[in-house]
Amino acid sequence: xxxxxxTVTPPSPCINICRMDERSGLCEGCLRTIDEIAGWSxxxxxxxxxxxxxxxxxxxxxxxxxxxxxxxxxxx
Numbered sequence: 359x360x361x362x363x364x365t366v367t368p369p370s371p372c373i374n375i376c377r378m379d380e381r382s383g384l385c386e387g388c389l390r391t392i393d394e395i396a397g398w399s400x401x402x403x404x405x406x407x408x409x410x411x412x413x414x415x416x417x418x419x420x421x422x423x424x425x426x427x428x429x430x431x432x433x434x
Contacts, residue, residue, distance in 0.1 A: 368406040
């Protein structure tokens with residue numbers, strides 16, 4: 359029997375690269391906001407999964423922006 363996604367406590371997204379980007383308001387390492395970082399230890403599992411979902415969205419947006427920037431550079 360395997361553990362369900364809903365019963366496993368999500369791990370911290372921290373990867374020990376802790377620098378806040380002033381422009382985005384996100385940690386450069388884990389892509390969390392300062393409020394998400396500060397509240398992590400008090401969040402229930404549902405809130406932690408919501409943060410992980412937000413991180414996945416932010417990462418996808420970041421990758422899309424990088425590809426768009428690279429494409430613009432190739433056209434010039």
